[in-house]
Amino acid sequence: MNSFEKLKLSKQLQIAVSNAGFSQPTSLQSKIFSRINGGQDLVAVAPEGAGKSTSLILASLNKIKHTEEIAPRVLVLVSSKERGQSLVEQFHSLNRNKSLRIYGLFHDEGTLDAQVLEVTDGVDIIIAQPDRAKSVYLKLGLNLNKLQLFIVDDADEIVKNGLQLPVSELGRSTPKAQNLVFSSVYHGKIARMLSYYMEEFSVIEIDELEEKDLKCIDQIRYQVPNFKTKLNLLELLLQDKEVFDKVLVSVNSKFTAETVYKLLKTKDVGLTTIKCGAFSNDDIEGAEDFLLNPKKSILIVVQEDLENLDTSKIPFLMFFDLPDEENLYQQKVTWFGEQQNDQMALVLLTDLELSEMKKIEQELGLRIPEMDLPDGLFIEEEIKRKKVEQEEQEDSSRGGAFHEKKAKNTKTENIRPSERYNKYKK
Structure with a gap:
C-alpha cells in the first residue's frame, strides 16, 4: 500500500506526490490529515522542513476535485509576495487537474x-x-460565499509583518469555511489573531529535534510579550548582584545599547560598554579588561563587536536580542575540547522572536528550557488601537479561542534568581 493512501488522498494526488519524490508522509502529515479530512479547524505547528507547505497544498487539491464554481473555494494567505509566488509554483507542480484555476494575488x-x-x-x-x-x-471582487478552506500559512511571519487585521477580517467573512493555520511557533499574538474568527480548534505540534554532536554551555530562556516588558525583566534580573557579578549583555544595535545603558545607568551597577562612546563614557577595550576590573559587573556589547570578542571566560552571556547574524549565537554557546567553560547563556525573548529561537534549537539539536517569569516583574500592556481589538471589547458576547497558559509558563513559585540558576550551574 502506498503510504499516502493512509491520508485518503485521491489517486491523482497519490501519483503526483510519488512523481515528486515523496515516499511517505511526514510526522506532521500523519497527525493532521485525519482531522483535516474530518472537517476540523486546526493549527499545525512544526519547524521548517516538517512538510507544512506540502500539507496545505495536498489538503487544498484533495478538497477541490473539479471546477464547478466561479467563486473561489480555497483561499491561502501568505506572509509575503515571494512566499506566495513560491507556493503558486508548488501548487502547479503537484496539481494534475489542469482545469483547476490557481491564481496568485499579490502587490505589484x-x-x-x-x-x-x-x-x-x-x-x-x-x-x-x-x-x-x-x-x-x-x-466586491472576492466572493467568499463558496469558500471551503480558509488557510493561513506562516502565521508567525504574518504576525511579525503586522498583517493580523486583514487576516481576522477575512476570516470573519468566511464562517462556513474550514480553517487551517500553519506556523513554526504558537504564541499569544497568534492566538489573539485567530480568536476573532476561530472558536474551537485543535493545536497539533511537532517538535522533533535531530540529535547533534555539539557541546554547549548551559542555556535557559525567558519569554515575554513585548520589548518594554523585556527591559523590565533585564532590570529585575540584574538586581541580583550576588549571581550576576560578571555578565555580558548582547544587543543588536547601538540604539538598543543606548536604551539599555540609560536604563541601567540609573541603578547602582558597575556598567561598561565596548565602542559605544557616543552615549557612554565607560568604554573598555575588551573582555579581559572587563573581567579584571572589580568595579564593572555588566558589559553591554553590540552584535557587530560580539563576533570577535572572546567571551569564553565571562560567567553569564545574556542575549537581550538574538543575533541577526547567522550562527553567531551558536558560536557563543558551543565549546570545544575537553574542558567545559563554567558559563550560562540567558535569552530574553518576545513572542515575535520565538520562531528564531526554535530555529536555533533545531541547529543545536537541543531544547532550551523556558523559565518561569520572576515575581515582581511588571508586564507592560500593549496599546490597543486596532479596530479588530476594539471590537473584541465591544462584542464580548462572541467568546474567544484564547487558551490558558501551560502550567510551566505560569508563575507558581517565589524563587530568587540565585536559587533558580544554582540548579543549572555546574
Missing part, C-alpha cells in the same frame, strides 16, 4: 482593478497577501 503584479476582473472571471484556489486580498474583497 498588475493593478487592483485588473486583479478584481481576473478573480471575478472565476478562480478555484487563490494564494494572496492578506492586505491585497482584503482590498479585492472590499472592491
Whole structure:
C-alpha cells in the first residue's frame, strides 16, 4: 500500500506526490490529515522542513476535485509576495487537474482593478497577501460565499509583518469555511489573531529535534510579550548582584545599547560598554579588561563587536536580542575540547522572536528550557488601537479561542534568581 493512501488522498494526488519524490508522509502529515479530512479547524505547528507547505497544498487539491464554481473555494494567505509566488509554483507542480484555476494575488503584479476582473472571471484556489486580498474583497471582487478552506500559512511571519487585521477580517467573512493555520511557533499574538474568527480548534505540534554532536554551555530562556516588558525583566534580573557579578549583555544595535545603558545607568551597577562612546563614557577595550576590573559587573556589547570578542571566560552571556547574524549565537554557546567553560547563556525573548529561537534549537539539536517569569516583574500592556481589538471589547458576547497558559509558563513559585540558576550551574 502506498503510504499516502493512509491520508485518503485521491489517486491523482497519490501519483503526483510519488512523481515528486515523496515516499511517505511526514510526522506532521500523519497527525493532521485525519482531522483535516474530518472537517476540523486546526493549527499545525512544526519547524521548517516538517512538510507544512506540502500539507496545505495536498489538503487544498484533495478538497477541490473539479471546477464547478466561479467563486473561489480555497483561499491561502501568505506572509509575503515571494512566499506566495513560491507556493503558486508548488501548487502547479503537484496539481494534475489542469482545469483547476490557481491564481496568485499579490502587490505589484498588475493593478487592483485588473486583479478584481481576473478573480471575478472565476478562480478555484487563490494564494494572496492578506492586505491585497482584503482590498479585492472590499472592491466586491472576492466572493467568499463558496469558500471551503480558509488557510493561513506562516502565521508567525504574518504576525511579525503586522498583517493580523486583514487576516481576522477575512476570516470573519468566511464562517462556513474550514480553517487551517500553519506556523513554526504558537504564541499569544497568534492566538489573539485567530480568536476573532476561530472558536474551537485543535493545536497539533511537532517538535522533533535531530540529535547533534555539539557541546554547549548551559542555556535557559525567558519569554515575554513585548520589548518594554523585556527591559523590565533585564532590570529585575540584574538586581541580583550576588549571581550576576560578571555578565555580558548582547544587543543588536547601538540604539538598543543606548536604551539599555540609560536604563541601567540609573541603578547602582558597575556598567561598561565596548565602542559605544557616543552615549557612554565607560568604554573598555575588551573582555579581559572587563573581567579584571572589580568595579564593572555588566558589559553591554553590540552584535557587530560580539563576533570577535572572546567571551569564553565571562560567567553569564545574556542575549537581550538574538543575533541577526547567522550562527553567531551558536558560536557563543558551543565549546570545544575537553574542558567545559563554567558559563550560562540567558535569552530574553518576545513572542515575535520565538520562531528564531526554535530555529536555533533545531541547529543545536537541543531544547532550551523556558523559565518561569520572576515575581515582581511588571508586564507592560500593549496599546490597543486596532479596530479588530476594539471590537473584541465591544462584542464580548462572541467568546474567544484564547487558551490558558501551560502550567510551566505560569508563575507558581517565589524563587530568587540565585536559587533558580544554582540548579543549572555546574
